[in-house]
Amino acid sequence: MTRILITAGAGCVLSALIGLLILPVLRALKAGQSIREVGPTWHNYKAGTPMMGGLMFIFGLVICLLLAIPVMTDYTVFYVLALALCFGAIGFLDDFCKLKKKQNMGLTSLQKALLQMAVSALYLYIMYKTGGMQVVDGNIPLYIPFANMSLNIHPLLYIFFAMFVMVGCVNAVNLTDGVDGLCGSVTVPVMVFFTAAAVLHQRMDLALMPACLVGGLIAYLFFNWHPAKVFMGDTGSLFLGGAVCALAFAMNMPLILVLVGFVYIIETLSVILQVGYFKLTHGKRLFKMSPIHHHFEMSGWKETKIVIVFALVSALMCILAWFGVSGLAG
Numbered sequence: 185m186t187r188i189l190i191t192a193g194a195g196c197v198l199s200a201l202i203g204l205l206i207l208p209v210l211r212a213l214k215a216g217q218s219i220r221e222v223g224p225t226w227h228n229y230k231a232g233t234p235m236m237g238g239l240m241f242i243f244g245l246v247i248c249l250l251l252a253i254p255v256m257t258d259y260t261v262f263y264v265l266a267l268a269l270c271f272g273a274i275g276f277l278d279d280f281c282k283l284k285k286k287q288n289m290g291l292t293s294l295q296k297a298l299l300q301m302a303v304s305a306l307y308l309y310i311m312y313k314t315g316g317m318q319v320v321d322g323n324i325p326l327y328i329p330f331a332n333m334s335l336n337i338h339p340l341l342y343i344f345f346a347m348f349v350m351v352g353c354v355n356a357v358n359l360t361d362g363v364d365g366l367c368g369s370v371t372v373p374v375m376v377f378f379t380a381a382a383v384l385h386q387r388m389d390l391a392l393m394p395a396c397l398v399g400g401l402i403a404y405l406f407f408n409w410h411p412a413k414v415f416m417g418d419t420g421s422l423f424l425g426g427a428v429c430a431l432a433f434a435m436n437m438p439l440i441l442v443l444v445g446f447v448y449i450i451e452t453l454s455v456i457l458q459v460g461y462f463k464l465t466h467g468k469r470l471f472k473m474s475p476i477h478h479h480f481e482m483s484g485w486k487e488t489k490i491v492i493v494f495a496l497v498s499a500l501m502c503i504l505a506w507f508g509v510s511g512l513a514g
Contacts, residue, residue: 187255188379188388188395191248196399199244203237203407207414210234236279238420240407241400242272248396258389263307263316264430265393270303271354272423279417297351304350305455307430308343318436327437329508349438354425356448359455359475361421364410366477368401369495370423370447375401376442377502378431381509387435394431397424401467410487417506447498451475 211234249265250375263497278291291299310318318325324342325334337345361367375394382391407414428445432438454476461470471479477490485493 185383187252187381188391190295191252191392192379192399194251194310194399195241195244195396196250196403198247198405199241199400199403202243203240203403203414204238207234207237207407210236210414233415235283235415235417236276236419237404237407237414238272238275238416238423241397241404242269242420242423244400244403245393245396249392252389252392256389258387260316260387260434261390261393263311263314264390264427264434265352267303267307268426270307270422271300271426272419273297274303275418275420275422278422279419289486300351300354301347303426304347305343307350308346310410311433312339312343313442316434324438326445327439327509329437329440329443329505346433346438348440349500350426350433352452353429353432353441353445353448355424356445356452357425357428358418358421360448360477361416361450361452362475362477363481363490364412365405365408365487365491366494367416367421367424368405368408369491370498371428372398372401372405373495373499373502374428374444377505378428378435380506381435382431384510385435390431390434393427397427437509439508440505443501443508444498446501447494451477454479 220513244267246265249261255369274291278296281291308317312319319339320336322339323336324339326337326342326345327334357367357371365383375397378394379391379398382388382394404416404420408416419451423446429438429441430447432441452475453469454474458469458471461468471477472482477494480490481487
């Protein structure tokens, strides 16, 4: 437990130091955010704020895990890190395209979807072939939270299910990155949950990654809290989405994402419902704007209030999720 606390502290310190180093570089490179024309007009003042700030907690995490290798016995955490880094690389490519074009459109939706599906499929195949994925009598058990039981799923069906969940989770986290401090604040309790769940089930080496991200995200929030000095960009949000879903699958509890990822799911559903309602009613809107954090923004909520309320909801759902998976212990 001491090692995990030290890792969280190290992640915070390293990420903060890296942030202090890269922020002037991002400013010098003029790696500023472009604001979407369809977004809230009062966000226009944020144009030019450096993006790709997610690099600070990504580098902090990588350094921490590399330093921990001599005392590790379970290297599953590096499979998880690899998936998160692959999604982060897709986000970095998207951010780079935005900067090159000097607009808020990088990769197309199809390009991102194809890359994300390819990454998910490759990760799942490697996990299956190397024994990183639990197999019982030729099937893969899918744990059902609260019921303390598992359903045996054929590997091919499980992989298609997992690909859908991963791509959906990653993009849901990406949608949550809409106001200063939101995505980072919502994800902190999610990483606390995965740290506690890994410790409970004696996956101490795996617990290092979410613990380090707790510290890294806290450091990042010093830079990203309203008014933000830097944005994580798709580099950071897609990395976090990859980390969230990879941790869930590595612990054999993907269905728990419904609870720990509750805020992400609500954000995504608000977009789906808004688009569907708009088309069905020929131009009417269900929300003032989607994702739903913009609806609250347009209803008069300050950005800090949105962040605090959404983070509290995330924390409460993570506490509920804890009771759903505690039966796995032993």
